[in-house]
Amino acid sequence: MILESLIHAVSVGLDPNSMVQDSITQAGRRIGIVSYDFDPPIGGLGVLVRTYVEELRKQFPEDTYTVVSPSANADEFGSRLGRSRSRKSGGCPLFSLALFFSLHRIVRKYRFDLLHVHAGSGGVFLLRKPACKLVVTSHHTYSQEKRLVYGNAPIKKLWKSCMAFLESRTYHLADAVMCVSTDTAEEIIGQYKVPSSRVCVIENPVHVPHAEALQLASKNPNTILFVGRLEARKGILLLLEAFEMLRKDIPTAKLRLVGSNLLGKQLNSVMKSRGLTDAVTLLGFVHDPYRFRETAEATMIVVPSILEGFGLVAAEAMMIGTCVISSDAPGLRSIVDSGRTGVVFPVGNARACADAMKKVMQDHSFREGIVREALSEAKIRFNVERQTRDTSDVYTRVLGT
Numbered sequence: 405m406i407l408e409s410l411i412h413a414v415s416v417g418l419d420p421n422s423m424v425q426d427s428i429t430q431a432g433r434r435i436g437i438v439s440y441d442f443d444p445p446i447g448g449l450g451v452l453v454r455t456y457v458e459e460l461r462k463q464f465p466e467d468t469y470t471v472v473s474p475s476a477n478a479d480e481f482g483s484r485l486g487r488s489r490s491r492k493s494g495g496c497p498l499f500s501l502a503l504f505f506s507l508h509r510i511v512r513k514y515r516f517d518l519l520h521v522h523a524g525s526g527g528v529f530l531l532r533k534p535a536c537k538l539v540v541t542s543h544h545t546y547s548q549e550k551r552l553v554y555g556n557a558p559i560k561k562l563w564k565s566c567m568a569f570l571e572s573r574t575y576h577l578a579d580a581v582m583c584v585s586t587d588t589a590e591e592i593i594g595q596y597k598v599p600s601s602r603v604c605v606i607e608n609p610v611h612v613p614h615a616e617a618l619q620l621a622s623k624n625p626n627t628i629l630f631v632g633r634l635e636a637r638k639g640i641l642l643l644l645e646a647f648e649m650l651r652k653d654i655p656t657a658k659l660r661l662v663g664s665n666l667l668g669k670q671l672n673s674v675m676k677s678r679g680l681t682d683a684v685t686l687l688g689f690v691h692d693p694y695r696f697r698e699t700a701e702a703t704m705i706v707v708p709s710i711l712e713g714f715g716l717v718a719a720e721a722m723m724i725g726t727c728v729i730s731s732d733a734p735g736l737r738s739i740v741d742s743g744r745t746g747v748v749f750p751v752g753n754a755r756a757c758a759d760a761m762k763k764v765m766q767d768h769s770f771r772e773g774i775v776r777e778a779l780s781e782a783k784i785r786f787n788v789e790r791q792t793r794d795t796s797d798v799y800t801r802v803l804g805t
Contacts, residue, residue: 433467434515435460435799436536438503439522440496442475448716449543450475453522455611459792470514474499480514482506497567500529511535518799521574524588524713525549529570533577537802540578541606544588544713544735546571547595552711552734553637572596579802582606582795584714587734606794610719610786612696619725619779621700626765628659629702629726631695631717632709635666639708639731641674642754646708648678649758654765659684660702662695700724704764704771707736710751715739718746722782727771729760745778 437457441450453471460469472480482503507530511519516536521528524543550564575581575598583589583605592598612618628647632638640661647659661684665671675681690698699705699720704727707718712735718728719739728746730736740746747764749756764771784790 433464433799433803433805434517435467435469436472436480436511436514436516436519437469437522438472438519438528439475440473440499440526440528441522442471442473443477444475447526448714449522449526452608452716455609455788456792456795459609459788460796463789463792464796468514470516472503472510480510482510496526496528500570503528504531507534518803520799521578523571523574525567529567529574530577531570531573538578539580539582539798539802540574541582541584542575542588542592543584544711545591545595548588548591548711548734578602580604580798582798584608585735585738587738588713591734604798606791606798607786608714608716608719609788609791610716610723610782611788612720612723613693614696615723618696618700621697623703624658624701625703626654626657627701627703628657628761629662629698629705630659630707631662631699631705632707633663633666634661634671637710638663639710639751640667640671642752642757643706643708644674644678644680644684645754646757646761647684648680649754650761650765651680651683653762657683657761657765660687660698661685662687662690662698664689696720696724699726702726704729704761706757706761707731708751708757709733709736712736719782719786722746722778723786725775725779727764727774728778729757729764731757744774745781746774 439449439453441447441453443450443454445451445454457469457471470479472478472482474481482499511534518537518539519534520539521530522541523529525546527543546564546568550561550568554560554564575592575596581592581598581603583592583603584607586605589603589605593600593603630640630643634640650657675684705721707715707728707730709731711733715730715736718730718736721728722745728740730740730746730748731751732748733751737748740748742748747760749760
């Protein structure tokens with residue numbers, strides 16, 4: 405693999421020849437953070453950026469962090485045009501285009517020493533380099549979406565190809581590219597041809613309030629949880645197929661689905677045709693405290709996605725103490741170590757998914773062993789304070805301080 409030796413940002417040196425030494429000292433750094441999603445968050449990206457900003461401000465109070473986003477609680481909205489499309493279809497590309505005309509003004513206004521842009525599918529792209537140092541975080545790529553999700557949809561594939569071209573431009577402008585998984589880093593180096601010396605991996609931090617209390621929650625017997633948008637790319641149809649198989653061996657199994665239904669009537673039709681209506685509970689969108697409680701009380705959580713930037717749902721479950729079953733999709737396979745911190749099955753293989761659920765449901769000692777290993781690893785691996793320090797270290801290297 406391209407990045408066999410590329411693990412954590414602290415162990416990866418960025419090319420000093422690609423970074424101009426500035427006279428900026430660490431004290432008093434002016435950092436601009438650009439993200440389409442911030443606060444209130446639309447999805448996982450907004451939660452992540454908000455968490456990072458809060459932690460950066462706490463750990464490094466001598467620095468100034470200014471958020472540029474169309475989100476309501478941002479410090480700077482960028483432009484009226486970009487903000488008017490917030491949370492609407494096509495809003496993210498329009499926000500990025502608006503930045504083409506407004507970003508230089510914003511950089512001058514706040515006198516940024518460094519700009520940190522959150523890019524990738526659903527993220528921001530830049531068409532020209534700002535008048536300051538540039539760090540880009542890639543959450544996952546349009547090229548992965550084009551190939552893995554929309555391979556059989558010509559129009560969407562063409563659109564993703566166009567966005568991949570713009571995304572590639574952003575990474576090539578950057579002084580450093582931080583990736584949330586090794587899968588994404590390999591894609592950026594292999595497909596976008598960004599020099600590996602400018603790429604590092606910093607996995608997302610995961611914050612679960614009251615995690616210790618949640619770890620003590622009683623499990624609901626034979627209960628399977630799914631968290632995410634109810635759509636094909638999240639693997640929900642495969643999960644229903646696998647759940648039907650499981651019910652033939654374990655008729656008492658129950659499935660609870662947390663997330664917005666993007667399949668509409670098709671979802672109910674599939675459940676009815678498979679005879680699952682009475683065994684599946686649709687909870688809809690659930691706010692975090694209740695979602696975490698659902699995770700804590702489930703026997704297992706299944707993440708059957710085709711593609712993830714970072715398996716946040718899996719990482720949260722590891723921290724809460726619930727056994728994870730996941731596909732080996734990019735963004736997930738680097739999170740879960742099959743047989744040690746979870747159980748992994750091939751993408752799209754319903755039979756393997758059903759067998760994994762059966763194993764975890766019936767073998768209590770196997771399940772508890774996985775939970776212990778996952779919990780021990782997650783506390784260190786996804787630590788918010790640690791990941792924030794590593795992000796700040798990248799700022800330091802790029803600024804040459």
